[in-house]
Amino acid sequence: MSAVSAASVADATHGRARRAAPDYQKAWFSAPAVVLIAAVFVIPLVIVALQSLYREGFTIAGYEQILGSTLFWRILRTTLEITLEASLLSLLLGYPLAYYIAQLDRTPRAIAMILVLLPFWTSILVKSFAFIVILGEQGIIKTMLRQFLSLELGTSLVFNRIGVMVGMVHFLIPFCVFPILNNLLAQPPELRRAALIMGASRRQVFFRVTFLLSLPAIVASAIMTVVLSIGVFVTPALLGGRRDMMVANLIDYYTREALDWTMAAALAVMLLLISGALIRVLSRVDSIDRH
Amino acid sequence: MTVTPIVSVRNASVVYGKTVALHDATIDIAKGDFLTLLGPSGSGKTTLLNSIAGVVPLSSGQILVEGTDMTAVPPNRRGFGMVFQNYALMPHLTVFENIAFPLRIRHMDSSQIRTKVMEALDLVRLAGLAERRPKQLSGGQQQRVALARAVVYQPKVILMDEPLGALDKQLREGLQGEIRHLHAMLGATVVYVTHDQEEALSMSTRIALISDARVCEVGTPHDMYFRPRSVFAAGFVGTSNLLKGRYRGDADGWSTVELAGGGLVRGAPTVGLNTGAEVTLMLRPEAIDLATLDDATAGLNLLEGEVADHSLQGTTWRTVVAVDAQTRIVVQRLSRVARSFPVQSRVRLCWRPEDTVILTH
Amino acid sequence: MVDHISLPLKIAAGLVFAFLIAPSLIVIPMSFSDSREIMFPPSGFSWMLYREYFAGPEWVAATIESTLVATGVTALSLATGVPVAYALVRSRLFGVAIIRAFVMMPMLVPTIVFALGLYIYFARLGISGSTLALILGHSVHNLPFVVLVVIAGLRQVNPNIEVAAQVLGASVLRVFFSVVLPMIAGPIAAAGMFSFLISFDEVVIAWFLSSPRTMTLPIKMYSSIQWEVSPVLAAISTLLTLLSLVICVLGVALRRPEA
Numbered sequence: 080m081s082a083v084s085a086a087s088v089a090d091a092t093h094g095r096a097r098r099a100a101p102d103y104q105k106a107w108f109s110a111p112a113v114v115l116i117a118a119v120f121v122i123p124l125v126i127v128a129l130q131s132l133y134r135e136g137f138t139i140a141g142y143e144q145i146l147g148s149t150l151f152w153r154i155l156r157t158t159l160e161i162t163l164e165a166s167l168l169s170l171l172l173g174y175p176l177a178y179y180i181a182q183l184d185r186t187p188r189a190i191a192m193i194l195v196l197l198p199f200w201t202s203i204l205v206k207s208f209a210f211i212v213i214l215g216e217q218g219i220i221k222t223m224l225r226q227f228l229s230l231e232l233g234t235s236l237v238f239n240r241i242g243v244m245v246g247m248v249h250f251l252i253p254f255c256v257f258p259i260l261n262n263l264l265a266q267p268p269e270l271r272r273a274a275l276i277m278g279a280s281r282r283q284v285f286f287r288v289t290f291l292l293s294l295p296a297i298v299a300s301a302i303m304t305v306v307l308s309i310g311v312f313v314t315p316a317l318l319g320g321r322r323d324m325m326v327a328n329l330i331d332y333y334t335r336e337a338l339d340w341t342m343a344a345a346l347a348v349m350l351l352l353i354s355g356a357l358i359r360v361l362s363r364v365d366s367i368d369r370h
Numbered sequence: 371m372t373v374t375p376i377v378s379v380r381n382a383s384v385v386y387g388k389t390v391a392l393h394d395a396t397i398d399i400a401k402g403d404f405l406t407l408l409g410p411s412g413s414g415k416t417t418l419l420n421s422i423a424g425v426v427p428l429s430s431g432q433i434l435v436e437g438t439d440m441t442a443v444p445p446n447r448r449g450f451g452m453v454f455q456n457y458a459l460m461p462h463l464t465v466f467e468n469i470a471f472p473l474r475i476r477h478m479d480s481s482q483i484r485t486k487v488m489e490a491l492d493l494v495r496l497a498g499l500a501e502r503r504p505k506q507l508s509g510g511q512q513q514r515v516a517l518a519r520a521v522v523y524q525p526k527v528i529l530m531d532e533p534l535g536a537l538d539k540q541l542r543e544g545l546q547g548e549i550r551h552l553h554a555m556l557g558a559t560v561v562y563v564t565h566d567q568e569e570a571l572s573m574s575t576r577i578a579l580i581s582d583a584r585v586c587e588v589g590t591p592h593d594m595y596f597r598p599r600s601v602f603a604a605g606f607v608g609t610s611n612l613l614k615g616r617y618r619g620d621a622d623g624w625s626t627v628e629l630a631g632g633g634l635v636r637g638a639p640t641v642g643l644n645t646g647a648e649v650t651l652m653l654r655p656e657a658i659d660l661a662t663l664d665d666a667t668a669g670l671n672l673l674e675g676e677v678a679d680h681s682l683q684g685t686t687w688r689t690v691v692a693v694d695a696q697t698r699i700v701v702q703r704l705s706r707v708a709r710s711f712p713v714q715s716r717v718r719l720c721w722r723p724e725d726t727v728i729l730t731h
Numbered sequence: 732m733v734d735h736i737s738l739p740l741k742i743a744a745g746l747v748f749a750f751l752i753a754p755s756l757i758v759i760p761m762s763f764s765d766s767r768e769i770m771f772p773p774s775g776f777s778w779m780l781y782r783e784y785f786a787g788p789e790w791v792a793a794t795i796e797s798t799l800v801a802t803g804v805t806a807l808s809l810a811t812g813v814p815v816a817y818a819l820v821r822s823r824l825f826g827v828a829i830i831r832a833f834v835m836m837p838m839l840v841p842t843i844v845f846a847l848g849l850y851i852y853f854a855r856l857g858i859s860g861s862t863l864a865l866i867l868g869h870s871v872h873n874l875p876f877v878v879l880v881v882i883a884g885l886r887q888v889n890p891n892i893e894v895a896a897q898v899l900g901a902s903v904l905r906v907f908f909s910v911v912l913p914m915i916a917g918p919i920a921a922a923g924m925f926s927f928l929i930s931f932d933e934v935v936i937a938w939f940l941s942s943p944r945t946m947t948l949p950i951k952m953y954s955s956i957q958w959e960v961s962p963v964l965a966a967i968s969t970l971l972t973l974l975s976l977v978i979c980v981l982g983v984a985l986r987r988p989e990a
Contacts, residue, residue: 102427104444104903105822109830112815112874115807119871120837123848130851172747179744182736191748193979198751200975202932204952205968209754211960212761212769219757219771252751310841312935317956327843327935334939340851347844354841423898445897446905452898458891461988462913472899519899529898 124351131344141345151329151346155353158309158325161240162357165247166304170297172248173255178289180256181263199253207317210246211237214318242318247308254307255300262296263289302361309354326350374437376401376559377422377527382431384417391417393583395431399527399561404553406562408570409580410606415563416531418580422561423529424448435526446475451520455532457512459504465491465515466500472523490518493552510541517549521556530562534569546573567607571595579603596654601729604652611653611699617643617728624723627651631694635671637726650729655702657725660689660711661718670720675699677711691719755972761965769962780966790963793951796862797931800947803866804873804930805923811870812877812926813919817911819878820885821893838875842935845872850939860942868940869930876929877922884918884988885911914988921985924978932971 131141145151180191198206213219214236224230236242266289274284312327326346333343375398384392392414399405407415420426422433424445432441440448451472459468469487478486491497494514504512513533520528533549534542550573553560564570570577571591579587579594579602587594587603598604605612615627615635624636627649637651661667663674675691678698682688686702689711693699699719711717757771762780764773784790819831837845849868853859888911896910897903912919934949941950948967955961 102822102824105818106824106827106830108814108818108822108907109827109834110814112811112834112878113830115811115867115871115874116833116836119849119867120845123845123852124840126852126855127844127848172750175740175743176747179736179740189983193983194748194752196979196983197755197972197976200928200979201755202949202952202968202971202975203934204932204949204956204964205758205971206754208952208956208960208964208968209757211956212771212965213753213757215769217770222771249750249754252747306839306841310843312843312938313953317953327841330843330847331938334847334850343847344851347847350841351844358839423894425894425897444903445894446900446902448898449900450898452895454891454895456889456891458889458895460892460896460910460914462916471896471901475900475905516895519895523900 127344127347129344130340131348132341134341138341141341142349144342145345145349154324154326154329157323159353161243161247161311161315161323161325162305162308165244165251165308166301168244169248169251169255169304170300173252173300174259174297176252177256177259177263180260195253195256198249203250203313204317206249207246207313210242210249210318214242214245237318239320240323242320243315243323246314246318247311250311250314251304251308254303258296258299258303259293262293266292298361298364302358305357305361306354309357310350373400375399375434376403376436377561378434379418379422380432380434382418382421382433383429384414384421384426385429390583391426392421395585397578397585397588399559401559402557402575404550404560404562404573404575406564406570406574406577407580408564408567408577408607411565413580414583415565415580417583418585419529419531419561419563422527423450423452449526451523451525451528453513453516453520453528453530453533455535457504457509457516457536459512459515459519461504463503464500465496465502465504465507468504468515469519469522471519476523486522487518490522493521493555494518494548509537510545513537513545514548517552521552521558524556527559527561530560532563532565535564542569549573571607577607579606581606597727598652598729600731601650601652604650604727604729609655609700609702611655611658613651613653613697613699615649615651617645617647617649619645625728627726627728629673629697631697633673635673635726636723637728638724640728640730643728643730647730652727652729653699653721653725655688655700656686658699658701658719658721659703660691660701660708661720663716663718665718667718667720669722671723671726673699673719675717675719677713677715677717680711680713689717691717693719755975758965758968758972761962762969764962764965767962769960769965780963783963784966784970787963789946789951790948790967793946793948796941796945797948799862800865800869800937800945801927801930803862804869805927807866807870808873808877808926809919809923812874812922813881813912813915814907816878816881816885817907820882821890834878835875837871842872846936846939849936853940859940860945862945864940865937865945865947868936869933872933872936873926873929877926880922880925880986881915881918884915884921884986887988888914917985917988921982924982924985928975928978931974 132139134140176195180188183191211218215221216235218236220236221232224232234241270288271284274288279287310327311325312331315323315325316328327350330343330346330350333339333346377399379395379397382392382395383390395418407418409415417426421428424440424443428441432439434440435448460471463471466487469490470483473483473486487500488497491500494517496511496514496518499507499511504515507515516533534545537545546569552558562573571594574591577589577591577594578585581602587599594603594607598607601612604610614630618626618628618634620626620639623639625638625640625643627635627637629635635651643649673693675693677689678692679690680687682705683702685705687705687708687710689701689703691699691701701719760773761769761771763776763778765775765777765779766773815830815834819827846868849864850859853864858864892914893906893910896906901910932949934953937947937950938953941947952964952967955964
C-alpha cells in the first residue's frame with residue numbers, strides 16, 4: 080500500500096496522475112472476496128454447466144434424457160407446486176405477524192423479534208426432528224386428539240405433503256416477516272394518520288395506504304421464499320414421503336446413488352434456469368409496481 | 371517580491387458524471403489567511419474544501435501546496451488538519467487518544483505526545499476531560515476536541531467544514547470567538563466553509579463567495595459588504611436593497627442612474643459603462659436615513675415614498691418604504707437615536723451617493 | 732402507535748408465534764426423557780440422553796468436526812467479507828456495483844446447485860471430503876450474509892471519521908485497521924457468530940462435501956433422523972436450540988456499532 084502511495088507522489092510531482100482518489104485504494108479491499116467467489120463459486124458453477132454437456136465427450140444426452148423422462152416432469156411439478164404453495168402460505172401467515180409486530184412498543188417488539196429470530200436460527204434438523212415428534216403417529220397432535228377427543232385421524236400428518244408443507248412454511252415465515260416488518264416500520268405514521276383524518280376507515284387505511292406501500296417488501300419476500308424453497312433438499316427428504324421428492328433430491332440421487340454426474344449437472348442447470356426465470360418474473364412485478 | 375501562497379487552487383473542476391460540482395476554481399491562500407468559502411448549500415464550497423484536502427479527486431486542474439503540485443497526493447500526505455460539522459471523533463478512543471491520533475501516526479514518542487496533547491487540551495479549555503469518551507461530551511466540547519486534534523500537530527493548513535453548523539446559536543458564537551482566537555494565537559492558516567454570511571464576515575480575513583459550482587468573488591469581508599462586485603454577492607452577504615435602473619452618464623464626479631420607477635440617483639463612479647446600460651443599484655438598509663418632506667437634505671440622493679411597515683427590532687427600527695407599486699426599500703436606523711414614523715406617513719429616503727453601489731451583473 | 736390492534740389480528744399473530752416456537756420448545760422436555768421411546772409427554776426425568784450424546788464417540792467426533800469447520804469458516808468469511816463490505820460502502824467507483832452483485836450471487840443460487848458444483852470441482856482437485864473443502868464451501872455460502880451484516884454496521888458509522896483520520900495523516904490501510912475495525916467491532920462479532928452458526932447447522936453443502944472421516948454434526952443428525960430417529964436427537968436439539976438462542980440474542984445486541 081505504501082508503495083502505491085509513493086508511486087502516486089512521484090506521479091504527482093511529474094504532474095501526470097490526477098487522482099489522489101482514496102476510492103481506488105478502497106476498492107482493493109474487495110480483492111480477497113472476489114478471489115474467493117471466483118475460485119470457489121464461479122468455477123464450480125461453470126463446471127456444473129460443462130459437466131451437464133459432457134459424458135465421454137460433448138453431448139446433450141443429459142438434457143434429452145431429462146426432458147424425455149416422466150419422472151422429471153412429475154418431480155418438477157411437485158417442486159413448483161410445493162414452492163408456490165409454501166411461498167404463498169408463508170406470506171399469508173407472515174404478513175399479519177409482521178403487521179402485528181410493527182404495532183408493538185419497543186420492548187414487546189424486541190421480544191417478538193427474538194421469537195421470530197429463534198426459529199430462523201434453529202437448525203433445520205432440529206426443526207425436522209421436532210416436527211416428526213409433533214406430527215408422527217405417536218406424536219403430540221395425534222396423541223392429544225386420541226386422549227381428549229377420542230378421535231383417530233385417518234390421514235398421516237408427516238412423511239407426506241402435509242409434513243413437507245408444515246416444515247417449509249415454518250422455515251420460510253421468518254424470511255417473510257423481516258422484509259415486511261422493515262417496510263412497515265419505515266412507513267411514516269403520518270401517512271396513516273392523515274388518511275384517518277381525511278375520513279378513511281381503518282380497513283381503507285390498511286388496503287389503500289399500508290398494504291400498497293408494502294408491496295415491494297412482499298415481492299422481495301416472495302423472491303426470497305421462491306429461491307429458498309425451489310432448491311430445498313432436507314425438508315422433503317425428512318418430512319415428505321416418496322412422492323414428495325423435489326428436484327434437489329433428484330440431483331442428489333443422480334450424484335450419489337446413480338453416479339451419473341451428467342444428469343445431475345443437467346438437472347442443476349435446469350433448476351438454476353427455472354429459479355432465475357421466477358426471480359426475473361417476480362422482480363418485474365416489483366418494477367411495474369414502482370412506476 | 372511575491373510570496374508563494376501556501377495553497378493555490380488552479381482551474382480546479384470536479385465532475386461526477388453529468389453533474390459539475392466545481393467549475394474552474396482558481397484561488398490562492400496565503401500563510402496566516404483565514405479564508406472562508408461562503409455560499410448557499412449545494413454551491414460547491416464543500417467540494418472545493420474536500421478537493422483541497424485530497425478527499426475528492428479533481429477532474430481537471432491542480433492543487434499546489436507551497437508551489438509543489440499535490441493534485442495526486444493522498445490526503446494523509448498533504449499535512450493538513452480538518453474539522454467537520456459532525457465532529458468526526460473516533461468513538462472507540464478517549465479524548466486524549468483522539469487528539470494523540472495524528473501524533474501517533476507520526477511516530478512521536480509518548481512523553482512528547484503527552485505534553486502536546488495536554489497543551490492542546492489546555493488551549494481548548496478541556497484539560498480535565500482527557501479520559502472521557504466522545505459520547506460523554508456535549509456537542510460544543512466535542513467540537514473543541516476536534517479543534518485540538520486538528521491543531522496539535524501544527525498542520526500547514528486547517529480545513530473546517532461548517533464546524534459550528536450543528537451547534538445552537540449561543541454555543542456557536544462562543545466557539546466563533548475561540549476559533550478566531552486559535553487562529554490569531556497559532557498564526558495558523560484556516561480554510562473555513564460556511565453558509566452563514568454573518569459568521570463569514572465576523573471571522574475571516576478573506577471571503578470567497580461560491581455559487582453554482584464557481585468561485586464568483588473573492589475579497590475582504592469589508593469589501594464584500596461595502597463594495598460587492600456582483601448582484602449575487604450584494605444579495606447573499608448582508609441584507610440589501612436592489613433597484614433596477616439605466617446608466618445615464620457621469621456628472622460632478624458621480625455616476626447617474628435613472629431608476630426603473632423614475633427618479634435620478636447618483637452613485638459611486640463606475641468605469642466602463644455605456645450610456646443606457648442596465649444596472650442594479652445596491653443600498654444597505656443602514657446607509658439610508660428617513661426624513662420628513664421638509665427636512666434639509668442637501669447633497670444626498672432622495673426618493674419619496676410611503677411607510678408600509680415599521681417595527682422595532684431591538685437595536686434598530688426596521689422601516690419598509692413603498693416607493694412605487696413595485697419597489698419597496700428596507701431601512702434600518704438605530705432605535706436609540708432615530709425617530710419613529712407611523713405607517714402610511716409620507717417620507718423621504720436619503721443617502722449619500724458614495725453608499726450607492728452600481729452593479730452590472 | 733396510532734393503530735390499535737384488533738382481536739382477530741392478535742389471535743392470528745398468537746397462533747403463528749406458537750407455530751414458530753413450538754419445535755424449539757418441544758425438544759426441551761423430550762431431552763430429559765428416561766425412556767428410549769419417543770413420546771410426549773416424556774415418561775420421567777433423567778439425564779440419560781445427554782449422557783448418551785457426550786459418551787457417543789461418533790456424536791462427539793461429529794461435534795468436534797463441526798466446530799472445527801465453523802471456526803475456519805468464521806475466520807475466512809470475516810477475513811474476506813469485512814474488507815469487501817468496506818469497499819462496497821466507502822468506494823464510489825463505478826465497478827463497485829458489479830462487485831456487489833458478484834459477492835451477493837451465492838444468495839441467489841439454490842444451494843444444491845452450488846453444492847453439486849463444489850462436489851465435482853473438489854473431486855477433480857482431490858480435496859473432496861476434507862475439512863478444507865467444507866470450510867471453503869461454507870465460507871462462500873456465508874459470505875453474502877457476513878457482508879450484509881457488516882454493511883449495515885458500516886452505514887451507521889460517520890464516514891467523516893475516516894476522512895478525518897486520513898487528513899490527520901493515516902494511510903488507507905491504517906484507517907481501516909485502527910479506525911474502521913474498532914468502530915464496527917460489534918457488527919463484526921455479530922457477523923462472525925452468525926457465520927459460525929450457519930456453518931455449524933448447514934446440511935446441503937456438508938452432505939455433498941463431507942466424508943465419513945469429516946462427518947459434521949448436521950450430517951450425523953440427518954442420517955440419524957432418516958434411519959432411526961434416535962432419541963439422542965432430543966438432547967442434541969436442545970443444546971443446538973440453546974446455542975441458537977445465545978447467538979441470536981448476542982447478535983442482536985452487538986449488531987449496532989459504537990456511536
